[in-house]
Structure formats: structure tokens, C-alpha cells
Amino acid sequence: MSDPGRQRIVLEVNGDRREAWVLPSESLLDVLRDALGHHEVRYGCGEGVCGTCTVLLDGEAVSACLLLAVQAEDRSVLTVRGLASGGEPHPLQVSFLRNGAAQCGFCTPGMLLAAVALLQREPRPDRERIRRELIGNLCRCTGYSKILDAVEQYAVQAAGRSGTDG
Amino acid sequence: MVAAPFRYRRTTSFEEAVAALCECGDGAKLLAGGQSLVPMLNLRVARPDWVIDINPVGAEPIEKLDGVLRLPALTRHRAIEQSELVRRCCPILAAATAHVGNPRSRARGTIGGSLAHADPSGELPCVAVALGAEVTVRGPDGDRRLPVRDLLVSFLTTSLRPDEVITEVRVPLQPARAGWSFLELTRRSSDWMVVGVAALVELDAAGGVAGASVAIGGVADRPWLVPPEPLADLLGEPPEEALLARVADRVSGMLDPGDDVHASGAYRRRMAAVLGRRALAEAAARANQEPDR
């Protein structure tokens, strides 16, 4: 809705072209949630230290609470609901379920996206590499072990599926 | 909490950014990585009238020229961390950058932004001072160059004028037979430093110390560059543990850090000695391994 002070931005969210009328002071987090209906991107701290609001911006994991919505103009955003394809969960999501890697689930979208971003850049991270990449994604429920199990297992699986050794 | 309203404009060049700063006046803030500014906006402790987004200015690749490593101001931390060139020519910079924040903040944060933010507990201000780095600053009257030491004036305060913007960082390349060490004490894996030490040690052909540069973060209102005087004891001497310890103790005796929620001043002073000694030892050990270039 047009309104003095609001500007129209167009961005891609989970592969769909979306438009929103935003104030410059509105965060990408708030616009994704309230204007665009993406409730799966959630508020945890507003400081960028908890990882709850992690989204992929052109493939890079970032804190949605620390981006102004206007900065996402003409960019592509991926949320956790963009991981599934053809109605099927992403194999990393399957690995999370199999490993009991989610308890309250609030950190889960951020963990999944951070892991996906890592695996897109480095196809065969070991457990310690995964552990380091998840610094900054807080989990208060699991003690991280089962999350690391899930990502590690998926990484091994995905590397095996690619057939090559490097 | 939501940010207090502000007006917003984007600039695609540093010239435009300077012009915008002139037009918008004191109530304007530059937005680069946003990892320091936006939390303050979200908490409503920063309430600029204007936010000038310089992200569209972009950054050319890091390059080596005329004995310096040139990093455009908007170079993201992640790019520095992963740069083959930086790892080869200035490994201490790559090492320190890997400790900045967390992977998300390194995806967005910039070297220009870190220096402009001037947090004395930041890794990059500390290492930039140890390296003797310089920044190029653009204002309405053109460019000037100044050492990072002179840029960082006090806690979160730089010598930048309100209409100036950092455009690049220039890091002198290290001489042959130089070793480095960056050690920090943090409470957790991704926090600001309680105390951090960046040390560069150059050895002569006989294995004695030919030169040393040490900067300590987290102990004052800006990174503290160790003056020549306490380091003079090292010159010409082999870098043995006992000597390094003595020098580090002397250095720490010159400090008067304040208390905060994470550590007392006394603890910081003491850790400066411990980390100082360890960093000098590690830098000297690395120098011994360096092939003559």
C-alpha cells in the first residue's frame, strides 16, 4: 500500500518475485514477517548474535534483523521454507529429523540455512569445520551435538552422492 | 524494538557519499556492513536523520602494489579471511579477521566500517595499528592519507570529519624474515576481545631481533601501540622466553585499563603481559621458519 515515506521494493523470496511497500527504517526481518507473510524468519535479539533470523541473501547467510528491507531490493532471499523442492524436504532437513536435531525448533531455520550456505561453498566440511561455521547460531536446547551429527551425516552423504572425491 | 524513523539514500561512489554527507549534515550516518550500526538503530540508541548506504559503492579486488596491500574500504571481512593474497602477504590480517564476530557478521562487515567504528576491543583496529596501516580518506577537498594510529582517537571515536569517508586501507608488506602472531583472550568463541595482541617480529641474519611492532587491544580507549622504548631491549638479542617475559611485563606496567562487565582493569593488564610474551614468542618462532624472500 502506497503511503508517503514508503517506497516500493521488489525482491525475490524463495524463488518468487515479491513486492513490498516499506519505510527505510524497517528491517528485512520485519518486512519478511509482517508484510510478506514469512513467519518462519523470526526475531530473537535484534543484535545479530543469536542467528534466529538467519536468511540467505544471494546465497550468503546473514542476519535479517541487521539489514534494512530496502537493502534487499533486487536481491534474492532464501528462507527455510525455500529449502524444500517439489514438495519434498531438503535432505539436510531429513537428516535433522533422523538425528533428533530439533527440540524447540526456534534455532532450526537458522542452523539449516547456515549449514546449507557452508555446504554450497565447501562440499566436504568435517565436524570441526561445521562447528566453527555455526558459531553465532545459538541453541539453548540441544547442546549442538545432534545438529552437528545431522550436518556431518548429510555432508558425507551429499559428497558420496556426487560420486567424486573432491 | 524498531528503529526510529530516518531518511535513506544510496550512493554508488565515494564522491557521492561525501556530497551526501555534506548535504545531510550532522544527523547523517554511513551504512556499510551494518553490523555495528544497525543494532544501535534497532535499540533506538542511534537516531540519525539520514542513513547513507554506501554498499552500492562496492569494492574492487584486494591488490598488491608499491609495497603495500591495498584493500578497498568496502572489502567484506569474509573476502579478507578467504583471500589467498592476504594469507600470503599479510597472514596476520587474515588470522585476525577470522576472529571478527561470527560468519554472518563477516559476510557483511567491512574493513572500512570496522576502522570507522573504532572499537578498542576490535580485532581489526588492533592489527591495523600493529601493521602500521594507513587509510585514505576522501572529503569535499579531496583525499588525504593518515596512519590508522591517528585515525583512531578514542573509544568509538575517529579523527574523521563529519563529511569524510574512508575509501581504502593500505597495509605495508612485511619484510623478509618477519613473523607474526595474533592472540586474543575472549570469553567465548565469537566475542569482542577482552585483551588481544598483534605482534610482528623481524629477525636479523644471526637470529637476533631486528625489529618488533606490537599493538594491544582491549586495554585502553584505542589500540595501544607499544612505544619503541620497552621494545628496544629486544634489539639484537635472541628472542628467549625470559627476555620476552621481561619486556612483556614492562609493557603491561605501562597500561592502565578500565574495568567492565567482562574483566577488571587489573586482569586486563596482567593478560597483556601473558599474551604479549606468548605473541612475541610465536611471532619469533614464525620468523625463524620464514624462508628469506
Add this chain to the structure above:
Amino acid sequence: MAETGAPTREALRIVGHSPVHHDFEDKVEGSLLYAADWQLPGMLHGKVVRAQVPCARITAIDASAARAVPGVVAVLVAADVPWNQVVERASGGLAELAVAMPVLAADRVRYLGEPVALVAAVSAQAAEEAAELLQVDYEDVPGVFDTERALEPDAPLVHHEGNVLVTWTIARGDLDAGFAAADLVVEGEYRTQRVEHAYLEPEAGVGWMDTSGVVTLRVATQVIEHAATIAAILGLPTSRVRVISTYMGGGFGGKEDMTVEPYLALLVWRTRRPVRMVWDRQDSIMASTKRHPFTMRYRTGVRRDGGIVAQDVEIIGDAGAYPYLSARVLFAGCALASGPYRVPNVRHRASAVFTNNVPTSAFRGFGAMQVTFGYEQQMDRIAAELGLDPLVVRERNFLAKGDTLPTGERQDTAVAVGECLRRALEALGPPTPASGPGRRVGRGVAANMQPYGRTIWFHDQASCWISLEPDGSLLLRSGITDLGGGQAASLAQIASEVLGVPLREIGVHIGDSQLTPPAGGTFATRQLYMSGNAALAAARELRARLVPVAAELLGADPHELVFEDGMVRERDAGDGRGVRLAELAAACRRGGVDCSLLATWHAESGTFDPVAGQGASFPDYTFGAHAADVEVDTETGQVRVLRYAAAHDVGRAINPLRVEGQIQGGAYQGLGYALGEEVVTRDGQPSSTLLADYLLPYSADLPDVQAIVVESGEGKGPFGARGIGEPPIGNPAATIANAVAAATGVRVTRLPITPQRLLGAIDLAREETR
């Protein structure tokens, strides 16, 4: 086994396995709607305006500028609250002062962040502006910020009733005779800190008036029973308030008391519009309830062989500015102060003391957690002074089934703490050598016991409603709330085991104060014991009704029927003949057999005599032991945890993967408590309210916790299960303190064990040895 006729472990089909339940799928997919993920047309933003001073008189409030902000729909102050007080009576009225807490501060502010006003506006921006323009005039009143001072006769009073909310005593035997017979007396004072739940999901909810004018709140809450209190605040009958709990993004006890509920309800009721309220993280750190800091003084008398003959414990807990659940927390601390050990002559005294600090209340472990830091360090000190192995001293004193507890109760289930300790140590493997000069390594252990189930004198009960639907699926309705520990999923798993219905054909509806039968809140590690048993009873009763109908349909012996895969078959029938549950449901309808029933599980009840200090306390306990290897950098004081193992006897693991997850997560939370977490305050003001400054461990700060699940089969929950939600958080602080002492010879008796604190202790020890 707890019940005859119950399936043996080998025969269990789904209990003891780890199937995935739908709520976890929704969480991983991202489709689960948490409390803040709810939007209604015309929804307003609600905000709590909080006091900026810790102790003051309010002399004036002027809301006119706030109300004038465009977009502001309502600004409410104390005078707008129909019944502006909540009286907790946490111990059921036993022994505690009755102190009222206002919903909105009227004339007094007693802690920094106390709610003073409420704003509802069309945008978050307008709400913030209104909050900033609310004018409150304060007159400073002297406050008291530590319990020692609060206990002095001339201390400022937090409440006119007095600064001591309650003092509990538990005593047995002859303390003086016990100490007289001791060969050695070890004294120690231990202090624990104020910590924050820091659930990732902040306090949040959405409220609206439904079409019949019922104030409906959809909130992240552990306790839907607060509906009655909310109704009283609004001056409405209970039936005019409905509380629906959402799947929470963590609770840990921080969502056990009301958080957003009364404020949301007031704004909804006043504006007649939907309102959403989400607390800022920083406000939550400043003003939400915290864990009680405890000061504990232990005096333990032992024989030369390490056997305990007497123990005297005094506990002072900082209740903060208002009672909340302090009376119960201090009772639990009092009851558990000697831990899993036989103590023939014993006295425990525990007081909850008011201060003008942020109020303290429930937090995973609930008093029984803090005391582990006391008793487990005493055990190691005893061992050190007698020159005995710390394991031997523990084993000499461990409780066994049949022993008498300090309350005079008999321990009537198996005590497998010794096995837990042995297995935790085994899991660590051989010790790791130090990694360099100035580094010291050490190994430490800590055993604990944590109650599961509510304090017995509350006559606890939980109901579960089970229905067999016409299509053969099951519907479970329970007032249970889900913290993320699989509370709802466990009920489905239990029903699936008894009735053989596949999990995907079981619907679970939870947490609605008007539509689901009351189950009591999710706290006190009670839900598996209470709602699990209720679900088990309901499923068994339903099965019992279905058996004769199925037997007749199949022409089979009712004792030979098997329920599996949604069918009922004759055991060993061979011809695969069976009846589908849908057919069975139709047959029941024809025969007038009711397939929908409510089962209520009653916990054992009893009474406690606060004067004698003897009587019923808790129904049972979960025993466990942790072990850790640490490396201390003696120049910096930093502690690195190298290896960590946590073993607990869970009786029977209903879902092993989830049980491991609780152990790993609880231990990690306990390690954060041990090494870094603290809300540091001075004169009632926190040093920082940033999450960045609250040192929660990230993935690289600690090693993987090896979870070891011991199953004694003797818990009082369904299938012999014991609760596991709280127990694992208790051991880490003492485990680390003991490991650090083993590494350095220095004992830290104050939490958290920060590098600075440890270095200070090392320095002190060096000076003393000179």
C-alpha cells in the same frame, strides 16, 4: 516393572524407539506457528512500559502526551486494572507470607523494569513513541540489593510484611550427637549467581476477543491454568478467558509464571481489538524472572572412613522483589540439600529473602539444582582431607532403595547413581595430557538427584481425553503444554504403543484452557509422570473396552488379541485375519460402547509438617552423574572442557533420541551456568541488557556432551520412566569445579568460574602456601 501385565522391554514396539512426530517435522520445515507468528486483521502492537529505577515511589503518571501520539489506541496504568494484584501462594499457603504483586505498579516500584503502563498502537513505531512520552515521576526510596543486608534488622523493607518470605526446615536425627561422633568436620560456603533463561523465543503472544466476547490469548506459556488468574485481574468469570498455549521456542521455567498474559488480556479487553505483544530481548534480560542466587553454608561431619554422620545446611535464596514461586524453589533446595547421600543426622534450613533485584522464580532445576554445587564440592573436600578417592567416598554414602531421606520418607525406587557414575567415567576414557607449559589437566565428577513430579502436598493430577475416531484414527486431547521437549509427542507415542495405531494416525491437541482437559503445567519434570501416566491409563482403558468387541467380531479369545498397525488380530493366528480399528469403532457404536473417554491420573499425595521438618516432599527422583576432563591455563585462568559425559537413570527411555537430547542440552545449559553466564547487577541495575554480553555457549565453546542413558525400569512414570527434563542441568557446575580443583589444587566456591575468578583463587592459594 511398575505394573504387572505390562509389556517387557523386548516386546515394546514404539516406546523405546525414536520415531519423528509431526511437530518436529513442522519445526524443521519452518511451518510451525509460534506465539508471535499469528496475525489477525486490525491487530495492534502491545508494549509494556517499564520502570527505569529499581526502588522508588511513583508520585505522578501523566499519559496525556503518550495518548496523543497518532496511532495510539490505548495507554493503561494501574488505575485501569480492575483487580490489580496477584497473590501467588506458591507453597499452597504453607509457611509463607502472602505478599501481593501488582499487575501494573501503582504507587511503588520495587525492581528495575517493573511494569508501569501498557500501550496499544497500530504500529510498533507508534507504541515506542508513546512509551517514550509517558511521563512518570519517581521519588527515590532506599532499596536493598543483597540478602545479607536484607536480613539485618534495620534493612529497608521490600514489603511491609517483612523481608523473609518463608523459611523451611527439614531435620532428622540428632545433629549434635552426629557432629560429636564425627572424626572430621568440613565447612564450606558456596555462592551461585543470577542467570537468565535465554530461551531463543522471547516472551510473546497474540490476544483477541472471540465472537462470544471471550478474551482469548494464544501465548507461549507453560501453564494454561493462569486463565483463572487473568480472569480475576479483569474482573471476569473464568469462563470469559481462554488461554491457548503454543509450541514454545524454549521455556525452562521462564514461561511458567505469567509473562505477557495479563498485559495482553488488559489491552485486548480494553480495546476490543486483537493485540500482539513480543518482548524485546533486552527487556527480557532486564526484567523477566531469573534463577535464585543461593548462598549456601555446609557443615558436614564424617567418620575417618568417609561415612557421613551429620550435615547441617543453611541456604539463603534471593527472591528478588516479588514472591513468584520462590517458596517452592527454596523448599526444593531445602529438601535436596544433601543430595543422593545417606545422612542419618541432618538439618536443612532454607529461606527466601526479598531484595529490590529482579524477581526470581522457576528455572530448570528449581533450587534442587543450585545445591548440587554445594554438596558435590563438600564430597570432594571430604575425600581430599581424608586422603580418600572421591569415588570411594561417594559410593560409601550413596543412597540405596529402602533408605530414609532427610524428610523421613523412604526411597522406594531403585537408585542407580553408582552405575551412572561408573559409566560416565568410563565414557571419558584415559586422561588427556596437558597441551603445554602452564596448562594443568584434571578430572572431576558430580552426582545428583532431582525430583520429578510436583511437591506431594499439592495432590497433583492430570487428565487426558482419548477418542477412537470413526476412521480408526486416535485423537488425544490434553492440557499439556510443549516446551520443545516432545511433551505432546510422548503422549502419542504412549497411545501408539498400547493401541497399535501408527503415529501418523494420532492427532494430539494440547494446551487450551477451555477445550482440553486440565493436565497441570509443564514444569517440575512432571509431565511424563503425570500426563504420560494419564495417557497410558486412557489408552489402556480404551483398549479394555475394545477387547471384548474385537473378540466377538473375530471369534477369538480376548486374552490372545494383539493391537498393531491399526488392526486387532488374534496372536499367532497365521491367517492374518484381523479387524481394522475403523470397523471396531463402528461395531462399538452399534453396541453402545463409548470409544471416547477421559482418564485422570492422581499422583500420590501426602502432607508435610513445616514445624517438625518431616513429611511428604516429592514422589520420586532421577539420579545421575557427570564426569569431565578440563584443562586450565594457569596464566590466564581459562578453563577448557576437553571431554564431558553425562549419565542419568531415566527408568525407561520412551524416546531414546529425545532423552539423549535432553541430557545433552541440559548439561550444556549447566556448563554455561558453570563457566560464564551471569546477569551482573549492582544496586539492582544490570551491567548490560544486551544478549551479546550474556555469555551463552556457542557450538565451539564446549565439546560434545556424551549422553549415557541408564534404564533401571523403576520410575513412577509410564513403562517405568522417570523424568529427564531438569536433572542434567544440576551436575555440571560441581563437575567443573571438582575438575578444576583436581587440575589446580584450587577450589572455586562461587559461580560462574570465570578466568578472572579462577586466577584470583590460584593467586590466593599461592600466597597461602608461602
